[in-house]
Amino acid sequence: MIPEAVPAHAPLELEHFLPYRLSILSNTVSQGIAAEYVERFQLSMTEWRVMTILARFPEVSAREVVERTAMDKVAVSRAVARLVEAGRVDRGTHDGDKRRSVLKLSDAGWAIHDEVAPLARAHERELLAKLDEAERVQLDRILDKLLA
Amino acid sequence: MIPEAVPAHAPLELEHFLPYRLSILSNTVSQGIAAEYVERFQLSMTEWRVMTILARFPEVSAREVVERTAMDKVAVSRAVARLVEAGRVDRGTHDGDKRRSVLKLSDAGWAIHDEVAPLARAHERELLAKLDEAERVQLDRILDKLLA
DNA sequence: CCGTTATAGTTTCACCTGTAACCATTTGCA
DNA sequence: TGCAAATGGTTACAGGTGAAACTATAACGG
Numbered sequence: 001m002i003p004e005a006v007p008a009h010a011p012l013e014l015e016h017f018l019p020y021r022l023s024i025l026s027n028t029v030s031q032g033i034a035a036e037y038v039e040r041f042q043l044s045m046t047e048w049r050v051m052t053i054l055a056r057f058p059e060v061s062a063r064e065v066v067e068r069t070a071m072d073k074v075a076v077s078r079a080v081a082r083l084v085e086a087g088r089v090d091r092g093t094h095d096g097d098k099r100r101s102v103l104k105l106s107d108a109g110w111a112i113h114d115e116v117a118p119l120a121r122a123h124e125r126e127l128l129a130k131l132d133e134a135e136r137v138q139l140d141r142i143l144d145k146l147l148a
Numbered sequence: 149m150i151p152e153a154v155p156a157h158a159p160l161e162l163e164h165f166l167p168y169r170l171s172i173l174s175n176t177v178s179q180g181i182a183a184e185y186v187e188r189f190q191l192s193m194t195e196w197r198v199m200t201i202l203a204r205f206p207e208v209s210a211r212e213v214v215e216r217t218a219m220d221k222v223a224v225s226r227a228v229a230r231l232v233e234a235g236r237v238d239r240g241t242h243d244g245d246k247r248r249s250v251l252k253l254s255d256a257g258w259a260i261h262d263e264v265a266p267l268a269r270a271h272e273r274e275l276l277a278k279l280d281e282a283e284r285v286q287l288d289r290i291l292d293k294l295l296a
Numbered sequence: 297c298c299g300t301t302a303t304a305g306t307t308t309c310a311c312c313t314g315t316a317a318c319c320a321t322t323t324g325c326a
Numbered sequence: 327t328g329c330a331a332a333t334g335g336t337t338a339c340a341g342g343t344g345a346a347a348c349t350a351t352a353a354c355g356g
Contacts, residue, residue, distance in 0.1 A: 009258060011203035012265050014216070018272050019177045020197075021291050024218050026174035028295075029167045044312080049168075055159035063334060068162070070172050072314060077336060099321050099334040110157060117160050124166050130293045138286045143169050145278045147176075192342080211304060220344060225305060247304040247351045302353070313342070323332070 033123045037116045042086075046071060046079040048116065054089065054105045055113050061100045088112060181271045185264045190234075194219060194227040196264065202237065202253045203261050209248045236260060 014020045034045045043051075053065050062080055066073045080103060083089035088109035094100035105113060128136055162168045182193045191199075201213050210228055214221045228251060231237035236257035242248035253261060276284055 009203060009262060010265060011261070012200050012268060013204065014197075014200055017268070018275060018287075018291075019174070019181060019268070021295060022170065022174040023178055025291065025295055026167070026170040027218070030171055033167060046312085049162075052160045052162055055157060056161065061334075070175075073335075074314065074337090075312085077334095078312085081336085094334095097322070097334085101335075113159070114157060117158060120160060120165070120167070127166060127294065130296070131290060135286070135290050135293070138283070139166075139290050142279060142283050142287050142290075143166075143173065145283070146275065147169060147173055148278070194342085209304075221305075222307090222344065223342085225307090226342085229306085242304095245304085245352070249305075298356095300354085300356100302351105304351080305349085307348070308346085310345095311343080314340095316337105316339085318337070319335090321333080321335105324330090326328095326330100 029123070029127060033120050036119045036123075037112075041112055041116070043112065043116075044079065044082075046075050047083055047088075050076060050079045050083060051088070051105065051109060051113055052117075054103055054109070055117070058104045059102055061094065061102060063100070065103070083109070177271070177275060181268050184267045184271075185260075189260055189264070191260065191264075192227065192230075194223050195231055195236075198224060198227045198231060199236070199253065199257060199261055200265075202251055202257070203265070206252045207250055209242065209250060211248070213251070231257070 012020075030045065034048070037043050037048060038045070049069055049071065050065055053068050054060065057064065057068070060068075062073070062076050065071070065080075066076050069076070080089060080091065080101070084091045086108075088106055090104055090106050092102040094102050131139065178193065182196070185191050185196060186193070197217055197219065198213055201208065201216050205212065205216070208216075210221070210224055213219070213228075214224050217224070228237060228239065228249070232239045234256075236254055238252055238254050240250040242250050279287065
């Protein structure tokens with residue numbers, strides 16, 4: 001038996017470690033977009049996410065927002081409270097179930113949405129411009145699988 | 149001129165919006181891994197990240213950790229402070245530059261590293277198992293490009 | 297040399313976040 | 327019916343986070 005050298009410890013190589021790379025990429029991208037609206041509209045990232053859901057599915061309850069965004073229910077509750085406070089979202093009560101809220105963008109909310117959405121899309125395009133068409137298709141398929 | 153209907157507003161479709169999908173995926177994966185060590189070792193995600201850097205690049209300064217992780221310098225400072233406090237990292241001072249710290253894992257730090265690293269790798273394997281070999285190669289190339 | 301500027305790292309502050317406990321309402325079933 | 331369990335949503339608390347200000351040391355330029 002030849003004596004072994006130091007057992008090596010096998011450190012992770014972060015630069016090839018998928019969860020790490022995803023985290024860096026996601027943070028970079030999201031913060032890049034957020035930088036455009038956080039200051040300009042005093043709008044947090046969670047608030048913006050809620051707004052995008054309300055834009056796409058009007059008259060939903062807070063619970064549906066939670067389901068559709070995978071955000072924490074407390075985070076949604078607070079984001080909605082701030083949006084209502086700021087006059088960007090109208091909150092009503094569901095007929096027949098007084099627990100449920102009914103949320104929708106106000107005119108002011110829509111105005112902000114219509115300014116921010118194109119900025120967000122532009123960022124996405126910029127990101128995707130780094131890939132060729134085949135790669136874009138591949139990425140889409142891969143994300144579908146990983147998110148399933 | 150035919151009067152237009154409602155101007156449409158063109159809401160983002162989050163479920164096809166790349167930054168959003170990346171964010172969901174990244175959070176799911178990172179939290180899945182963190183769930184394994186946060187409770188068990190009283191170790192935060194930022195502390196673990198610092199440890200992985202120190203495992204791979206012994207004797208670095210806090211600044212180098214910042215550069216390699218894209219983490220905030222304040223976050224690193226605090227994570228290091230807690231790790232030192234817990235006896236998992238030894239902090240020295242650089243010869244010839246008293247501002248710089250010299251960080252490395254202690255034996256206790258290595259022991260934790262050697263337990264957590266395989267768990268992290270197992271999670272990565274589990275995630276990648278959803279893809280076939282061609283897709284894994286594609287994903288790697290795509291991430292290289294997007295992160296460049 | 298000596299004063300200005302830059303750098304490594306920490307502290308402070310104001311805010312965001314998740315967990316758990318909570319309140320009000322509704323549902324389910326005995 | 328009527329009461330326990332479930333559900334929608336908020337509040338309280340105990341951290342975590344980044345920006346900006348601060349301290350100590352080092353580098354630079356006259």
